[in-house]
Amino acid sequence: MTVDQSLLFSAITAYIVGSMVLLSYFFNGNRRLRDAGIVLAVIGCGAQFAELATRWTVSGIWPLTNLYGSLSLFAAMGVALFLAFGWRYGTWFAGGFVLLIASVALGYATTWNEGYMPPVPALQSYWIRIHVPLVISAYAAFMVAFVFALLYLLKHGFEQSLRGPQLVAPAPSFAAPALVMERYGAPIEPGCVRVVRTRRETPNIAAAAACGDPWARWLETLPSLPRLDIMTYRVVAVGLPLLTVGIITGAWWAKEAWGAYWQWDPKETAALVSWIVYASFMHLHTRNQWRGYRCALVNVLGFATVVFCYLGVNIWVSGLHSYKI
């Protein structure tokens, strides 16, 4: 087994085990599992970048000239973004799903690995070192956003399913506004520090959790719906500018290679569709009524267009970007 094959094997193993560990953390909240999962994610991500660097060093060929290389970067960047967001915002709960998608992507990538091949003339440009990483990083960001949106829809859907006569009393903390008002006027002993988090968007889940429902107790450990919505927004806010720069650099490259910066090639038009969907998401997110559930649906649609643009167009539609191997 060569060095790059060993690194690839290590990465896939780390992702598969890591996703199981982080999914276990997702269900039972054990912090040791979380820490172990983070370590595995870091190992897998590091092994992947090392594998790409090894391929580059050994062959002298930029490793992102085929679907195998780009899918490898997609998985690695997805995990890297997850780690960055987890470190900054504590969103470790999404790790199991991100690593699961990364391991599937990497496993699928290996089926396209044809070994070291020189790039076709169209890809022999310094732009490949700028355009491809940007676009793939954008796709990876949208993948992480997709996971947040899915979790939002899961929690929202469960809350909606609990609506009905079975919940007679609201959760105790639902009366929080009064609690805060009370504390404004109440004498508070010196030196006492209290932070009151009062909003409860999912009272039915809270009530069901209080009654011992395991699903509800598990969903209660997830961040609130607005927080999930904000996390989705934040990741898309990383992905959309990356996609914009990716499309712009791609257009510039196309101008150098083919003489026109826009040729309505299926790949570039599919990328435009993804851009339109995420731009719509950002516009809709400015509206109170559209934040949350409907924006999460738009996000899922956006990721579907990304998958179509990334894999569907490469594999099923012929065009200037049909670099299948």
Next chain:
Amino acid sequence: MGGAFASRSVSAYGEFVRLFSNVLFAVSLFAVWGLLTLVGVIVDQGKNPATYFSEYPAPVARAILRLGLDNIYHSQQYLGIIGLILLSLAVCTFKRVMPARLPPLRRVNLEAIPLNATVDVRGDEATVRRRVRDFFQSRGWKIRTREFGGEEWIFADRHNWARRGVLVAHFGFVIIAMGTSIYWWKGFSGSTAVVTGQSVIIPQTGTRIALDRFNYRYDPIRTKTGLIYQPVDYVSVVDVTTKSGTRRKETIRVNQPISVDGTLYYQASYGYAVAFGIAKNGVMLPTEYIKEGEGFPVSGDGPSIRFTRFVPTFDLATGAPTADPRPSNPGVVLSEIDGEESNADVLLPMGKTLSLGGGLSITPLRYALFTGLQYRNDPGMPLVAVGAFVLLSGLCVAFYLLPARLFVLITGAESNWRIRIGATTVKGFEIFEERFAELVEALSAREPIASKTIGILPAKAPV
């Protein structure tokens, strides 16, 4: 009557502005645009009608052709949607984005603001007020104070200039549109093919381009799925003579265009051209070089022949073409054109003669490579680049900076004071929740604190 008409006009104008400045309307246009673009991705564009009938069931093919989905990006509906989006963008910019200036300084009901906090502190009033102002100023907040009904309010603003991010992004689109318009107005583009040893003149510039030689390189590579021939390089060595008579040698590769008097020339394609000998009743006449895909008449009243493609190497034993692109045993594939239809292909080795009947025969005599070049003169390109940069800058400002305002009211008496803070942002309250809590924590850490409470309430009516 004139008044009623004017009133109706004003009302219609108001409706138009209201509709086109509506974000949901813009997103609806985006959705239609996205859908039409997606159709263009799925349906092959610019193909022969017969192609659609061979690829799709007849009703679908007919629908594709009747609705213009075979050339959707240049269809009226597609250009119309883009026009509506630009109109919406313009109206929205003037109606919503430009007027979105800083909200006026006024007192608010702090308890109605979903993001609020109270910090109880000790000290004399002047010191507390000064310390609160200093605290926010030291963290980059712009402080202003106003007195309303005997109460002094402190207003702290941050990143308010970033409210213009969307405006900058919209302006970027306008610059890009201007750049592309300049191309339509002043620019030109085209394509040409030059056979080795021959030359062409570019009609728009008068530049003469002669092809000295064209080289390509294919490397045989053994992969897991078998032997493939990977293209590695395409090179055209040309002799360029400008309209003013300046002459120079140039090399054009993929990704390495050359510039001649502001016009760029790109390596776009290549192929083989073959000179045929056509014999009639034993007298042979050579043709010009015919390029792959071209048709030509064999004689005045005889059939027409299409030179379908060049086969660099074919298997001598089986007579079948091989995948090897390097010519070692070449031949040509010909077909007879009957109206718009081509009859069955015939593979004919170089130098061999094919009898066409009626005393006619055809012989492929010699072959040469030709290069396919694209050229483009785009004076709007720098403006498009500037527009892209401006668009991106606007997006980054709009996405990554959060214009926020804090409303601070300090009430109390003697040495017991209560600092009440409310926060609003242009992106809702949730996005500022953590930073607001950190801010209040930091303020508390600096003050001789008695107590503090951070309340995040369900949103009520707009403040």
